[in-house]
Amino acid sequence: MIKTKFYTFLAITLLCVQTVKAQSLPAYLDETKDIEVRVEDALKRMTLDEKIRVIHAQSKFSSAGVPRLGFPDFWTDDGPHGVRPDVLWDEWEQAGQTNDSCVAFPALTCLAATWNPQLSLIYGESLGEEALYRGKNMILGPGVNIYRTPLNGRNFEYMGEDPYLASRMVVPYIQGLQSKGVAACVKHYALNNDEEYRHQVNVIVSDRALHEIYLPAFKAAITEGKAWGIMGAYNLYKNQHNCHNAILINKILKQDWQFDGVVVSDWGGTHDTDEAVKNGLDLEFGTWTDGLTMGATNAYDNYYLANAYKRLIKEGKYTTKELDDKVRRVLRLFYCTTMNRQRPHGFLCSESHYEAARKIAEEGIVLLKNDGGSVLPININKVKNILVVGENAVKMMTVGGGSSSLKVQREVSPLDGLRARLRGIAEVDYARGYVGDVTGAYNGVTTGQDLSESRSEDELIAEAVEKAKKADYVIVFGGLNKSDYQDCEGHDRKDYALPYAQNKLVEALAQVNTRLVFVNISGNAVAMPWIKKVPAVIQGWFIGSEAGNALASVLVGDANPSGKLPFSWMQSLDHYGAHALGAYPGTWRSDGKIIDEEYKEDIFVGYRWADQHKLTPLFPFGHGLSYTTFEYGKAKIEACDASLQSTVSNAANQSADNPLYKVRLTLRNTGARSGAETVQLYIRDVKSSVVRPVKELKDFRKVVLEPGETREVEFSITRQQLSFYDDVRGEWIAEPGKFEAWIGSSASDIKSKVPFVLR
Structure with a gap:
């Protein structure tokens, strides 16, 4: 069955155009056939060995194609801030090339600090062009894990503490990168919020915190950015490693979000053939040639999704049902990248x-x-x-x-x-x-x-x-x-x-x-x-x-x-919820093999924790000064279609994205030079059946103004922005009641507030 969502995006972005007809190409590359038909045709032609061949690595950064059918090898490379230099086939050391230098783009914390989605698009496009020139088909990035503790060694690769900000910044990055025919591989899915003993940390977190804090940026990357790849994390959730996790991959990613791309293991993140087969891993990469830490040269057949998997199929433990699903996903990836004959040319180190x-x-x-x-x-x-x-x-x-x-x-x-x-x-x-x-x-x-x-x-x-x-x-x-x-x-x-x-x-x-x-x-x-x-x-x-x-x-x-x-930016370490509650770095189990790390602060991460406990940050979320000054006008609110403001309105009007209210204010540059200000919209639920943060970021606008210039800034408020995740019903709920829209220059500098009601 043609997957409408996946292919609509491909058509819009013109990434997976029909391949030019040529006598030397197999029949399934005929330009009159759609991609899914080609995928199914190729799948029927592949032998068991060829199917196994394409779902695991053949070198540090490549997986095999199918030469007999014209599929080239598939090459990945690390990002997300630039294209990593080439290494030896089986080793991490340099290949000694002279044409694998790159432009280093700012780390993703800096990109997030721009609060400018247009720059995120340019970032992705530029990185995609460098990857194309270097012959790379997938960049291992961007990263969107949440800034839970300032001790996390990998925070610089991510987009901060707020799920909404990270969501708005990750989508254009992916779109820009993939517009060049280079796949994004969003990482590290999920709950990889600290690095120490990362292979052994089992995260214990409420469903509500999972869905409200730690998953939204991943969801946006998949459902809006249409990422073609996602990388599983090293850590565990509910005692299963996240590269083959039944809940995160099968239930949430592939069932709920309808992801039809490829789940890639982090390097050495695969631990079990049975779980990898059943729990949604599609493409296995490893640190060494046994997928973990050691191995003989060119022993990629020892991977969990290699000979071990093939043997289980031959022994009858598995049919090829799961294998065919994995291969279909890999073939779709091929058609967007290696088999996309109309990908643009790349540029390396261009001005x-x-x-x-x-x-x-x-x-x-x-x-x-x-x-x-x-x-x-x-x-x-x-x-x-x-x-x-x-x-x-x-x-x-x-x-x-x-x-x-x-x-x-x-x-x-x-x-x-x-x-x-x-x-x-x-x-x-x-x-x-x-x-x-x-x-x-x-x-x-x-x-x-x-x-x-x-x-x-x-x-x-x-x-x-x-x-x-x-x-x-x-x-x-x-x-x-x-x-x-x-x-x-x-x-x-x-x-x-x-x-x-x-x-x-x-x-x-x-x-x-x-x-x-x-x-x-x-x-x-x-x-x-x-x-x-x-x-x-x-x-x-x-x-x-x-x-x-x-x-x-x-x-x-x-x-x-x-x-x-x-x-x-808190004044001391104990002003972060994870540290105030002793919830980091977790506790070793008696067997000394697993660390249980309970996210006791729940949904109260970053400014949510500071608000709840009335803490004054050294520098608050959203803070940043300018060499000019800005004057905020008083915010005003007006209702949209009255039928949309009721939780019991007819089903046709129940879209979570329909605007309920419009919030407007003026912003004036009162200084002597041009400057940009990011106006931030926070929502407060005045009274709720569950504990909610004092406020949550729900939108922002970056506005450039000349000296003396005034501009109106407008926000729409939707039902989605008012919702919380009901972990009993397993769905997002917008309760009727009183709310407030807060306009600020940062989480601590609120300029005005306006009340409104959801009936």
Whole structure:
């Protein structure tokens, strides 16, 4: 049966057009036949060995095609921030190629901080073009796991704490990537919210929190973004590994969401042939050649979905029913990628990609603090000398961090970016300040930097202090890096504090220079005990190839910062629900094999927790300053069709997306320069039969205004935005009653509120 949803999308995006007719091609590639007919025709022609062949890896990053039928091999590669360099067939080390450099795009925390879905589309398109040039058919990304704890080593790869924001940002990324004929593989499905012992963590979470917090971005990726692939997570849910999980894959993903793409295992995430067969895994990849940690060269037949599966079929334990479903999904993927003869040509390291990377970086950088607006931007007409301090001002950040590590054509450091921008204007001096990680290598890619240092901590601080006394500005580039136990796959951070004695450095500098700026390079929040002593703070993220140029643009005011935080930046670790309740990192079972990690904070993640417990964040969710100022008009609300406002209206009007009310307000740029502001709509359920958050983000608009310009901003309120997940009935419910629409510049800066009723 033709799957209408899947093929409607393919038709609209023109990705899986009919293949050009040629005598050398098999009959099932005739352009007059639709794709499903071709899939079924190919399936009937395939032998058992050929079917088994296409559902597991044949190398680190490729799975086999079917040469006899004209299907090429299928090549994946890591993302989601750039196309990973090629490795050896069976090993993680470099293949030694000279044409596998790339543009590094900003990490997804930065993309989410733009609050700009159009930039997400451009991001996906640009990445897709680079992947095409490199011969890659699937990018392993984007990631949309929720920011539950700031210690998660992989938070920098994800899109923050809020399911709505992540949902709106992931959909255009997928659409942009797949518009180039390159499959997205959304990861890591699901509940992969920390890295330590990730293969052994069994998550215990309520159905309501699962559906309201941890699944919406995945659902949007599948039902709206129409992702062709999704990657199972390493961890367990209800005591089953998530790469072959009956509830997450069979029930929710494939039954409820009607996903007809391919479920890909994370590398080494498969643990059992029976579960892989029955519980929806379609394509198995592994860390080594037995799918786990060890193995003989070219022993991919030892995978769980290889010879072991074929033997069970031959022995009669299984028919080919499950196998044929897996192969159908893989064949559909082929027709969208390797068999799509009209895919566009790719581009590698093009100027348009660098421009996209820089634009995303500039819009994602967040101005967290700027006392009185008097510190930043740097007045280049008055400044004569600037001191840059910190290892992160010179350290390459594109190498390291785990599977997202890249080999870039170029990476502009913050120090070099500032020096280039201020050449001929001001002297830019440098002091090391602290020593972090001097290794500069990952999987055979080396930065080529010599960051070795023989001076002591006190000597480095003393040098920085002496130079700071004479500087017009001191800019400290600190934060984390992409080394183990920081922002890096495989481990979590060990604490919330800044590493490498940075606090001591900042305190010393604050005593000798009042024009001090701290630029935090990280994918996570950090403790800032010195915050009242430092007049300006910027969140600089890991922003890739154009890092130095983008940061310089924001610091000197060429670009007006408009980024907003995609997560709550709390004052201390115990202000996060998972830590306040002792719900992280979980408890080992008596057998020492599994950790049970109960999400005791339930739906109260991030600002939801802060609101519930009346905590004041250091910087709230949605926060971000500008070099201009904005005036919010008072919000007004008006009802739409009255028949839509009742929960008992006729079935034709029951669409959850029908607008019930319109909320309007004016936004005025009251400053002296152009700028962008993100207006945020939160909804409060005044009285509910279940406990609900004080408010929840339900929409946003990023508005660009010239000085003095005023624009009307409009939001629609729908039944879907008023709903909660009823874990008894297993469905979304919008209860009649009183609600409020809150308009804010952040989760803590609410400008106006308007009441309304759902009857």
